[in-house]
Amino acid sequence: MKQDKVIKTILMLVALSAIAGLALIAVFIVKEGLPIILRVGPSQFLLTKDWYPREGKFGILSMIVGSLAVMTGAMIIAIVFSMGCAIVLTQFCPKKFVSLLKPSIELLAGIPSVVYGFVGVVTVVPLIRENLGGPGLSMLAASVVLGVMVLPTVTSIAVDALQAVPRAYWEGSIALGATRWQTTRMVMLRAAKSGIVAAIILGMGRAIGETMAVIMVAGNSLALPTSILSPVRTLTSNIALEMGYATGDHRQALFATGLTLFVVIMILNSLALTMSRRRAKSGGGR
Amino acid sequence: MVKRESTGPSDGKDREGMKRVLQAVVAGSLVLFSSGCGKGRALSVVGSTSVQPFAEVLAQNYHKKFPDRDVVDVQGGGSTAGLVAVSSGLADIGTCSRSLSPEEAKQFTAIVIARDGLAVVVHPSNPVKGLTLQQIRGLFSGRIENWKEIGGPDWTVWPITREEGSGTRESFVNLVMKKDRISDEALVQESNGTVKELVKGIEGAIGYMSLGLVGQEVKALEIDGAVPTAANVLSGGYPLARPFLFVTKGAPSPVAQSFIDYVLSREGQKVLTDEGLVPAK
Numbered sequence: 001m002k003q004d005k006v007i008k009t010i011l012m013l014v015a016l017s018a019i020a021g022l023a024l025i026a027v028f029i030v031k032e033g034l035p036i037i038l039r040v041g042p043s044q045f046l047l048t049k050d051w052y053p054r055e056g057k058f059g060i061l062s063m064i065v066g067s068l069a070v071m072t073g074a075m076i077i078a079i080v081f082s083m084g085c086a087i088v089l090t091q092f093c094p095k096k097f098v099s100l101l102k103p104s105i106e107l108l109a110g111i112p113s114v115v116y117g118f119v120g121v122v123t124v125v126p127l128i129r130e131n132l133g134g135p136g137l138s139m140l141a142a143s144v145v146l147g148v149m150v151l152p153t154v155t156s157i158a159v160d161a162l163q164a165v166p167r168a169y170w171e172g173s174i175a176l177g178a179t180r181w182q183t184t185r186m187v188m189l190r191a192a193k194s195g196i197v198a199a200i201i202l203g204m205g206r207a208i209g210e211t212m213a214v215i216m217v218a219g220n221s222l223a224l225p226t227s228i229l230s231p232v233r234t235l236t237s238n239i240a241l242e243m244g245y246a247t248g249d250h251r252q253a254l255f256a257t258g259l260t261l262f263v264v265i266m267i268l269n270s271l272a273l274t275m276s277r278r279r280a281k282s283g284g285g286r
Numbered sequence: 287m288v289k290r291e292s293t294g295p296s297d298g299k300d301r302e303g304m305k306r307v308l309q310a311v312v313a314g315s316l317v318l319f320s321s322g323c324g325k326g327r328a329l330s331v332v333g334s335t336s337v338q339p340f341a342e343v344l345a346q347n348y349h350k351k352f353p354d355r356d357v358v359d360v361q362g363g364g365s366t367a368g369l370v371a372v373s374s375g376l377a378d379i380g381t382c383s384r385s386l387s388p389e390e391a392k393q394f395t396a397i398v399i400a401r402d403g404l405a406v407v408v409h410p411s412n413p414v415k416g417l418t419l420q421q422i423r424g425l426f427s428g429r430i431e432n433w434k435e436i437g438g439p440d441w442t443v444w445p446i447t448r449e450e451g452s453g454t455r456e457s458f459v460n461l462v463m464k465k466d467r468i469s470d471e472a473l474v475q476e477s478n479g480t481v482k483e484l485v486k487g488i489e490g491a492i493g494y495m496s497l498g499l500v501g502q503e504v505k506a507l508e509i510d511g512a513v514p515t516a517a518n519v520l521s522g523g524y525p526l527a528r529p530f531l532f533v534t535k536g537a538p539s540p541v542a543q544s545f546i547d548y549v550l551s552r553e554g555q556k557v558l559t560d561e562g563l564v565p566a567k
Contacts, residue, residue: 049470051470052467053450053451054450062470121483125487126487129487129488135444135473135484135488135491136487136488137473137484215476219473219474220449220473220474220475221470221471221472221473221474222470222471222472222474223469223470223471231471231473233474241449241450241474241476242449242450242451244363244364244366244367244451245364245365245366245367245449245450245451245452246366246450246451247366247370250450250451
């Protein structure tokens, strides 16, 4: 039908423009960011911690460390809680509660990040300041807030992975006399492993790319963090903090920071993709 | 947009829904378009977040007094961002909360609209009343790590600074730090408001912010014996003062000039002094 064709063309154009947009962004970031990395020297840029834009010193080591440290902390929190959620929801929970619990966990993903940041500033930060010392704005605060933020992403993908395991695996294990927990641990989690890893890596991508909430609770100082109570600056907050003002080399250095982040996230995403491909393949063979 | 007649009863419902969506989209874009048109007539004032609250009050009063003249649209973004916006023609007037560098002074026309003190603030329970510039430099550079070193309580010092490129930060560096660097341990916040919130919350904190915005919740320190008040900034007794600038590229346009004239008039200046600033002249 003619109408079908028109709609098909329009949808195709829309889809292509989205991809073209992505390509343009990639080209633009590389074009703006790469020259200064080459001029300063990649090792100087990535492996020194002196960030003094006014003096022409651009080293982002402490931000790379900050981003990775905050992400690791967030993932530890997110993995513990979301694996707990996913196992309970798929293995131990009556169906009635699942239909209530899963949507409410997914609802967490819809809360704007600035709200998470604000809640972090008024609750988590004073809690850390009063009980553990330091200024409160810290790696720990950022990790806690980010951990809660990525929890819904990781949980819902892990739930899907566990639900995709064929029922026969479960039945077989139970029939052999294994308890429910033994079945979960030794059969279900192993069978869903690649999907769970993909969930974790997607969560990592989200955690490392988050900006607003992190600016509000991390303290943003430039020193290398020495403990989980030290304030840190992440790659994303460095860009967002200084973007409004930056001109010339400083602006380019911020694009280079973005380029670094882009590369890290690309690596994480392609890892996730390979993992889920592997899952699809093993799923096809069942 | 082509409107089709419904071809059969079966898809009539879908069509109806589709039509409603289309109507909503068209209506939405019309609203956006018309509001865009309205903005074309506004005089845009962009720049320093320190000047922004004052410029907003001025814009309101200006509009009240001259309802027939162009609306003034005030936006933040930062001093340097304001300069960039003016030089690229995106803004009519840029606002700046620091002196222009010699290079910038060549490119732009600057008008001092007011002067503002830079207050050094601490937690209200901090017994320290005043500091010397030397001591402030020590606190912010990380050489003084505990308040007891300068006769205060046994609290760790937590310097709080603004982000690189902020007009407030640049004024502070030029007036206080000179060649010293602000410690890389310092916490970095992105507005006067968040600096104030943090100083209010952390006992050992020390920060700097616009004198006009200090309020009651934090304590502004005496510097070299001078009390931080607008009167002392005016007399020159208080050492930390900076200009608030309106910046244009070349001579201001007639529309911009009429707003600038209002700001520099006795009435405009009174608005600024009532808000805690020091008049330009």
